[in-house]
Amino acid sequence: MQVEIIITLRESILDPKGKASHHALENLGFEDIKGVRIGKFIQLEVDTTDPQKAREVAREASEKLLANTVMENYEIRIPDNA
Amino acid sequence: MQVEIIITLRESILDPKGKASHHALENLGFEDIKGVRIGKFIQLEVDTTDPQKAREVAREASEKLLANTVMENYEIRIPDNA
Secondary structure, eight states: OEEEEEEEEOTTSOOHHHHHHHHHHHHTTOTTEEEEEEEEEEEEEESOSOHHHHHHHHHHHIIIIIOOTTTEEEEEEOOTTO | OEEEEEEEEOTTSOOHHHHHHHHHHHHTTOTTEEEEEEEEEEEEEESOSOHHHHHHHHHHHIIIIIOOTTTEEEEEEOOTTO
16 A cells, blocks of 8 residues: 655755755745745655554654754655555 | 655656665664665645635645656654644
């Protein structure tokens, strides 16, 4: 089944990519956009039908490799159509 | 309100980052992971309380700047707690 991992920079960490995109959007006339933060979206295909097992594999993979837990937060989501 | 934009490579496009992460995870013993695809997760703070307006701003920002629509798909989500 498919699991989604959303990795974002911790609030306290400066987000230069987000700032650059925000600036570019303002130049394109997007005045309603007050902030932009950019992170990673990871889709794992896990060989199980058990959402709990899939969530645990994703958590472990995030802790061990995919997320830099000093600077980043990660959130695990199981899509409705998983 | 906050809007999420999920940007992923089109299925037909090779995902070297995803392949590299998958290989590294296999080396760490994650045998249950059958595939990894990596994309971008963008959070926009839009100056409106109207979800429809926020969705439209996100769509336009994706089309004009944030997504490379030749190689990427984008999906707009309004989080429940937006």
